[in-house]
Amino acid sequence: MSAILDTLVIEQSALPAEANRARELTIVVAGNPNAGKTSLFNSLTGLRQKVANYPGVTVESKMGQWTLSPELPPARLIDLPGLYSLAATSLDEEIARDVLLGRGPKSRSADAIIVVVDATNLVRNLYLATQLIETKQPIVIALTMFDLAERGKLKIDVEKLSDALGVPVVPVVAKQRRGLGDLANRVLNLIETLPMRFPLPLGEGQGEGLRGGRPSTLSPLPTGEGDRADWKDHQTKLIKRYALIERIVSDAVESTDEGKPGISERIDRVVTHKILGPVVLIVVMLLVFQAIFSWASLPMSLIDNVFSALGDAVRAHLPAGIFTDLLTDGIIAGVGGVLAFLPQILLLFLFISILEDSGYMARAAFLMDRLMRAVGLHGKAFVPLLSSFACAVPGIMATRTIENPKDRIATIMIAPFMSCSARLPVYTLMIAAFFSGRKVLGVISLGAVIILAMYILGIAVAIVVAWILKHTILNAPPPPFVMELPPYRVPDFGNVGHALFSRCSIFLKRAGTVILAISILLWALMAFPRGGSAPSSPDGGKAVQIENSFAGRAGRLIEPAIKPLGFDWKIGIGLISSFAARETIISTLSIVYNVGESPENKSSSLVDALRNAKRTDGSPLWTPLVGLSLMIFFLLACQCMSTVAIVRRETNSWRWPIFMVSYMLVLAYVASFITYQGGHLLGFS
Amino acid sequence: MTLDTMPKDVTARVASVEMNGAHGLRLMEMGLVPGAPVRVVKAAPLGDPIQVCIRNYHLALRRVEAQAIEVTLGE
Numbered sequence: 001m002s003a004i005l006d007t008l009v010i011e012q013s014a015l016p017a018e019a020n021r022a023r024e025l026t027i028v029v030a031g032n033p034n035a036g037k038t039s040l041f042n043s044l045t046g047l048r049q050k051v052a053n054y055p056g057v058t059v060e061s062k063m064g065q066w067t068l069s070p071e072l073p074p075a076r077l078i079d080l081p082g083l084y085s086l087a088a089t090s091l092d093e094e095i096a097r098d099v100l101l102g103r104g105p106k107s108r109s110a111d112a113i114i115v116v117v118d119a120t121n122l123v124r125n126l127y128l129a130t131q132l133i134e135t136k137q138p139i140v141i142a143l144t145m146f147d148l149a150e151r152g153k154l155k156i157d158v159e160k161l162s163d164a165l166g167v168p169v170v171p172v173v174a175k176q177r178r179g180l181g182d183l184a185n186r187v188l189n190l191i192e193t194l195p196m197r198f199p200l201p202l203g204e205g206q207g208e209g210l211r212g213g214r215p216s217t218l219s220p221l222p223t224g225e226g227d228r229a230d231w232k233d234h235q236t237k238l239i240k241r242y243a244l245i246e247r248i249v250s251d252a253v254e255s256t257d258e259g260k261p262g263i264s265e266r267i268d269r270v271v272t273h274k275i276l277g278p279v280v281l282i283v284v285m286l287l288v289f290q291a292i293f294s295w296a297s298l299p300m301s302l303i304d305n306v307f308s309a310l311g312d313a314v315r316a317h318l319p320a321g322i323f324t325d326l327l328t329d330g331i332i333a334g335v336g337g338v339l340a341f342l343p344q345i346l347l348l349f350l351f352i353s354i355l356e357d358s359g360y361m362a363r364a365a366f367l368m369d370r371l372m373r374a375v376g377l378h379g380k381a382f383v384p385l386l387s388s389f390a391c392a393v394p395g396i397m398a399t400r401t402i403e404n405p406k407d408r409i410a411t412i413m414i415a416p417f418m419s420c421s422a423r424l425p426v427y428t429l430m431i432a433a434f435f436s437g438r439k440v441l442g443v444i445s446l447g448a449v450i451i452l453a454m455y456i457l458g459i460a461v462a463i464v465v466a467w468i469l470k471h472t473i474l475n476a477p478p479p480p481f482v483m484e485l486p487p488y489r490v491p492d493f494g495n496v497g498h499a500l501f502s503r504c505s506i507f508l509k510r511a512g513t514v515i516l517a518i519s520i521l522l523w524a525l526m527a528f529p530r531g532g533s534a535p536s537s538p539d540g541g542k543a544v545q546i547e548n549s550f551a552g553r554a555g556r557l558i559e560p561a562i563k564p565l566g567f568d569w570k571i572g573i574g575l576i577s578s579f580a581a582r583e584t585i586i587s588t589l590s591i592v593y594n595v596g597e598s599p600e601n602k603s604s605s606l607v608d609a610l611r612n613a614k615r616t617d618g619s620p621l622w623t624p625l626v627g628l629s630l631m632i633f634f635l636l637a638c639q640c641m642s643t644v645a646i647v648r649r650e651t652n653s654w655r656w657p658i659f660m661v662s663y664m665l666v667l668a669y670v671a672s673f674i675t676y677q678g679g680h681l682l683g684f685s
Numbered sequence: 686m687t688l689d690t691m692p693k694d695v696t697a698r699v700a701s702v703e704m705n706g707a708h709g710l711r712l713m714e715m716g717l718v719p720g721a722p723v724r725v726v727k728a729a730p731l732g733d734p735i736q737v738c739i740r741n742y743h744l745a746l747r748r749v750e751a752q753a754i755e756v757t758l759g760e
Binding site: 084085087089120121123124127231234235238239242264265268272273274275277278362365366367369370371373379480481482483484485486487 | 702705706707708709710711712713714715716718719721726727729730731732733734736738740741742743744745746747749750
């Protein structure tokens with residue numbers, strides 16, 4: 001049949017090649033996790049993004065523009081999630097498989113597939129490659145890590161490999177841009193000589209086997225759940241496939257290196273050591289948190305000062321009125337309050353990117369699996385949960401690598417308990433206001449201890465909730481744990497930098513759109529209805545105005561419910577607004593407390609405003625206990641529209657997000673209640 | 686002998702994978718097919734999972750899965 005196929009190609013190639021030049025080509029990059037796929041993708045598109053060593057961090061298909069040749073419009077390059085086999089076992093792999101087989105609802109099959117094959121791990125990588133070759137789509141193999149293979153004393157005869165597989169094989173070193181031009185030429189060549197897509201039944205290639213005239217007894221492996229009926233049969237095919245690959249590889253590769261443990265294994269002797277391993281893990285986590293809280297404080301106060309100066313300047317130069325109020329109280333104060341937390345978010349993302357890139361994340365999962373299993377979760381859940389410390393949204397998306405659906409849901413349900421970066425503003429504000437300057441044991445700042453306690457409390461609650469969920473509604477037998485431990489690599493700082501940039505721009509976009517919109521809306525809710533008592537003094541008038549506003553009325557409405565937690569109606573306004581996004585409470589409080597109102601006013605910063613706020617009886621409204629109660633409420637309540645939206649998307653139902661919001665709200669209320677009332681009983685204030 | 690009882694740093698060959706269904710298939714897809722040399726590198730600090738070296742790369746798997754993998758030592 002391949003002979004017929006070839007003649008058809010030759011006959012048709014003259015004409016449609018012209019047509020090919022005009023339209024936009026779609027090229028897919030596929031391969032095993034950790035094979036260097038994303039790195040190659042970055043080098044080809046120039047649009048650099050995340051590379052990660054942990055299996056499956058590239059959960060989203062990423063797209064970029066690849067200029068194959070100057071005369072052509074750039075091709076659309078799609079970076080798929082990594083997969084080991086077309087017989088998918090996780091959502092991630094299913095997504096990749098469906099695109100590769102042209103099965104998805106929207107995806108038409110690609111014009112060409114670049115299969116990324118790790119030269120240092122040929123046999124296992126070729127397993128997927130040969131499966132794909134059998135689908136008879138236009139394929140070029142990109143042999144990545146070629147420099148590492150050479151250094152590792154592997155002599156790969158690329159020509160021979162290409163002949164045996166029946167597809168072009170191009171050695172590449174993505175970072176040095178070696179072989180990229182060659183790759184483009186091979187892909188173009190392939191598309192131009194195979195102009196029409198043949199309507200072949202994909203995955204059902206009737207025992208045709210590999211191309212290149214090799215008669216093969218292989219038939220494609222099952223690619224869907226329904227095909228998994230006859231395991232013995234599949235195993236036989238699988239063994240034959242590996243035998244074939246081994247033959248090809250032993251023909252084409254000469255290895256002069258045998259046996260001795262590599263650098264990664266020697267690093268692992270420390271990093272996953274029985275005693276040193278957990279110590280390293282704890283030190284790494286401590287370092288990350290310490291850096292976030294100490295290194296970030298200087299740029300934070302800088303941004304804070306710039307924005308309050310800006311607000312004052314605007315107020316001084318514009319005539320007093322509703323527009324100036326909107327600009328200073330609504331926009332500048334709101335956005336400035338959020339931007340001040342950018343340095344912390346940057347630092348946290350920086351550390352997470354480096355840990356992922358270096359290969360440490362998989363080790364962390366290896367170390368943590370036994371503990372995770374104690375609550376019925378998978379070691380792989382560790383990385384999504386750790387990512388949730390930055391933001392639950394990418395963390396929840398990263399759960400796609402977890403094969404078992406019930407495990408995945410359980411992980412999603414507890415992900416928001418990890419103290420994300422949006423809580424940091426709340427924590428740091430409370431600590432700056434009520435716990436700053438105090439030391440524990442003379443050296444450690446009380447603030448750091450409290451924040452660490454918040455993180456630990458979140459983890460503890462998550463463990464209990466996971467255990468309950470796994471023993472009730474999400475009961476299932478323990479899932480298998482099969483995870484690659486990729487070799488350690490020096491993180492590529494270009495890639496890390498790009499990951500940082502894209503993550504921060506997402507945060508800024510959110511600050512610039514959602515939070516800005518909410519700031520304006522909240523300002524309006526507090527500025528209207530206008531009137532009531534005409535302001536006699538500027539400050540007194542403002543307070544009366546807010547009290548009579550829509551927001552003030554809503555805050556008063558819920559005041560009886562939140563009073564046992566130590567909150568008054570002003571904090572109530574903050575709580576209501578924070579259900580959109582946690583960090584908005586900062587801008588809300590800034591507006592409620594009229595921060596940055598007049599330069600001569602002493603309470604120009606929010607911290608001072610909180611310290612000076614009084615209850616009606618004259619006692620201070622904000623006490624350390626109220627601060628603590630608020631922190632615990634923010635730790636446990638699901639106050640984030642983005643999280644709700646992503647859970648809706650990932651679980652494909654409203655049931656789970658609604659369940660999540662409700663049970664977390666109940667937990668938060670109960671915990672805050674216990675904190676405040678219990679604290680009172682114990683004599684704290 | 687099964688993979689979970691194998692001593693550290695000894696190379697054996699996979700004899701069979703006694704696990705049906707998707708999980709058994711995945712173990713084999715990761716390279717644990719009969720005849721393949723395999724070496725136990727270490728166990729995690731809490732004794733589980735274990736780290737094995739197969740086909741020149743490292744794989745972590747739990748003892749439950751390792752139990753299903755028959756290996757033969759020597760030659």
